[in-house]
Amino acid sequence: MRNLRKAAQAAGERRGRPVGDGPSGGRVDLSHPGRSPLGNAVVNCAIYRDGVRQHAAIGPDEAIAHVRKRPGGFVWVGLHEPGEEEFSGVAELFGLHPLAVEDAVHAHQRPKLELYDETLFMVLKTVRYVEHDRLTSTSEVVDTGEVMVFVGKDFVVTVRHGGHGSLGPLREQLEAHPEHLAKGPSAVLHAIADQVVDHYLDVAGAVRDDIDEVEASVFADTRGRRADPGQIYQLKRELLELKRAVAPLDRPLQQLTEAGLPMVDQDIRRYFRDVSDHLTRVSDQVSGYDFLIDSILQANLAQVTVAQNEDMRKITAWAAIIAVPTMVCGVYGMNFQYMPELHWRFGYPLVIGVILTACSLLYRGFRRNGWL
Template sequence: MSTNSPLPSFRWPGWTGARQDTPLPARRAGRVVDCAVYVDGQRLWDRSTYKNALDEVRERREGFVWLGLLEPGKELMADVAQTFGLHALAAEDAVQAHQRPKLERYDDILFLVLRTVQYLEHELNTVVEIVDTGEIMVFAGPDFVITVRHGEHSGLAGVRKDLEADPKQLALGPGAVLHAVADHVVDSYVTVTSAIEEDVDAMEEEVFTPANKLQIEAIYQLKREVVELRRAVKPAQLPLQVLANDTTLPLPKEIRRYMRDVTDHHTAVTEQIIDFNESLSALINAALAKVSVQQNTDMRKISAWAAMAAVPTMIAGIYGMNFDFMPELKWPYGYPLVICVMLLLCTVLYANFHRNKWL
């Protein structure tokens, strides 16, 4: 069979006619997104069933199949598992999602799970979601690679396009796709942490700027989002290190070298997220201290005004008693004198409170 002669086009179960770069609303979830055969880094043909694609590769005894799935259901994943010989437990994880980042080996098939993250634009001092998470799972076998995506923001169209533009890298086989997906996910971590860093810096400026109205709930929300980001990112450290350093894995030596670079980037991101967490904890303490100082200031003002109001109230209360013998009760200038005494005492109190910075 000629290596350049394409096979007839077929429609696999659930094929919508849309390629992976089609926006999500234009295609149905839970379906095959893209499938192609690659030989020597070149894409030969697509839009065939993944069964035919796998038969083609094994008949040629070269190349591999790259199958992309989006939130597959049980029936589709069961058929894929039977076709490619995937372990039932790994296939079940691919359907259920909500997995921690991990790396599992089933004979000569690697199963990698990574959490994806996306930064959501928002206004400062608003209590809204900032980080959206999803999942990407990769099955890498000797002659196939299957990517399973969960989440609208986890598209791999750009990854596939970049690899197809670099046949030398793609010729390294399924391991090249595994590395490219891991590198893509870690790059997204870098992008999200850079955006959150700007939020943390803006929050610090807000907290330490005098006379600013601070919504401490916004700091708590940002810390919660950082915690969610840490839960998505940090557990991937061990799987990535194993891919980079374990020489017993069925990966080319060159791929392990590339994975070391991915691991370095991931370590830097993890350390940055830990710094965010510590900075936000300090910001919460600073914000609480600022609120406490403001409350003390308000209480001093209230106490000062209450003390000034208590003086005329006391004098008026005394003269409000029905006694016949009181100082200056029958004197024509007694009332103006009492008013002047009240004003004088209030003025003295105000001056003292103002000098002590209570008012």
């Protein structure tokens, strides 16, 4: 089943309109608070009726008052890293639960879905792949942020934390396809979840490239140079960040596909199943990557152990060879007056010959057995 955003893109292409273009034909970045005339934290606020945006710039209090005077539309308020004082007015205006408000302000939450009276509260972890020229033991690979979504019967409040995961382009995509936005606040929730999970897929693919690079370095013939275990361990830690974002989201998406949440449109519920399928795919990939990195780390440690054993065998072999002249010379170095061959003309050449022959035989034997 195609998800809602892909269906919207296909519909836009059939109408000959570029997907993701706003009314002016260009994409506007609404992610920066400094560009918003609505305040420090409020990025955007608009009324939607029948999927069509009614006002370009209006405050949240005016917007919700306008919608409730004339039912049938909803308000979408977007905020970026609001403080307690900044968010308290919005929370009071929409009747948001204090526990959910605390989570939205302080962030650092696990992905979850909670129902407070008639308001649905969802937390999603956003991820971004951090580009780097070369993976090191301190490289940052996965950067995470958060998006909190409050969904009521006539409003959507989104709170974003982090420097990525902007919802501005997503808002414009939905505004370009009012037939889907007309399904109400749950359509916005689906679009956000779909975008977040799509980013998971992109990041998982990029992380796979790093894993392939590390795997190649471990098994490559580098003539004595071994792969840095710190790189492998750092990649595992960064993969854990992705896993923490992906794994806990499975249950919330399953809940959104089930009946019993009146603020989720029945048609939208079907699209959440598609998002859930994509999440399962990402979760399987991340689990596979985690197992693969463990295997690479074990292989690297095994290589180190084998190399150390080889070094010890070489040292032992050379010590055994050196022991022959040491022993012979030690015997003939004793200061006894009466010793065999001590005054014999051929004594010295014979001893040297015995030493060289014994050392040569030991060297050939160790060489044949792969110790040297």
